[in-house]
Amino acid sequence: MGRSRGVAVAVAGLVLAVGGCGEGGTDEKTARSSAEPKPTRSPSSSPSPSSELVEWAGDMCESTVALRNLRKESAADLKEIRDSDDETGMLAHARALGYLSTTPADVETVAGDLEAIGASGVPAADRLRDALRKKVRSVANELEARSPAVGLEYAESTVADVDKRVQSLTPPQPDLPTLAKKIPRLAAAYEQAEQCAPGWKPDGASGDGGSPAPDATGPLPKAADGRNYAACSDGVCEVLVTSTADITAKGTKVHVIVADDSITFQSGGGLMQFGGAGGEAGFGNGLKANVVAHNKDGAVLKFSRP
Template identity: 30%
Template structure:
């Protein structure tokens, strides 16, 4: 139904243009040349056509910049769910600054009321969350935080970014309203930002006997699926901090007397062992991983090692 309506609208515009009438596109006038034999009129038409081509080019440049900024916001939202807390807290402020600069770059390209409202809707929201994002991601403050505290900050930053919504009227409203916006939002830059190169297919995760329930590990034996960037797993009297970055899993254990053991598990079958003399010994095996999660098999037994140890393979 929409294609038919747009087609009819274009045919009506073509008829008006053939008659030498003006068609308004988003506040930008489009005028067809007339041929009445008047040299002065043709000169005026040439001048007006040049101005209109310039205005339409500026509209396309504005739409391209907006499309790229919106695509970057989408990526930043997705990063909050798939990146480890450390990585996200380091990358989010720079990404948000780049989005703000991209919005600033298109601010002066048009003065059409609809484009100004749409741009301002995004720009105000980005400016509103930037100070808090910068405060939450301050490097000096992050150095002394525990993994769980960093995860909490990453969740807060992710929530702030997720709160940036498309203004109303939105992009689809503008496209439906005016054929000029439809052309602009289907420019090469907009299409490229919406249709990136497809990602490689992710290898499926192996099944996990206990699903995503890390509470099942409390008795010392479990097989769990970890999808969050950071999670705390209690295994008998030990606490493991598990973080993910891409397909790599890092497992940490801090000892009450001080010190920390950390094991990086980056390949299927890799293992790490944690424990102390006289206490529980916990072994963590990476059963499989992809960009969306990892499956860990955890077992425990009575310790026999005389000193803290960790091993990986």
């Protein structure tokens, strides 16, 4: 009996020993496990875009900005034409001619830029490019058929019709920012393209070729005869015109309209318009009017005769 108890005690001790070893092993594993660095899960990130895709996104954003600026400028021009308050209506007509001479070319430029953009490799993005191309090309073709030489009574309505078409040049939906939110690779390219940054503006540098127009940005030179238009009666004078003026030079009556970006001469049934600061208007009796300088403050004109 005593043996049986001893055996039982021995067995119990063995069980405890075994149990103790088991617990000690578990603690040792736990300590070792906690001491070892645990693998961390890298956060999900957008795949790095190719330089070609970044360039593609930038070109698309640049065209989108160009269209937005074109819509804004067109609306401002239409308002300016409607607000022209000269009694003859020639100021509105001159501004309308200027608008109709430049706007179709501006739309054509954007259309050409879009057609030069290749494939992105992102199907949804390429569908957006194709849809925008089609929209801008359609409007460009419609405007190309219009003649800028419209009659005075049709000037405002023609500009209003062109402006309506320009205002339609908005990006199809979903647009590029919307697509970028759904496609990580496109989102990364969109973020890296500088033209897609908020507030980005295209370079204001002038194009190549030709010298800049004289005094286009600086102060106007002093006109020898100031605003004394009567000095032009013999056909020789140098005068300042800041808005409109009626000048009779060597028996020829000339109505002059000076806008920020154009100068218009009307004499008899003829109408001549010049953009920028340069230009020479010729009249039937040999009288000429040269633009000496022109900026937002007005124009200095020099009349001469043979």
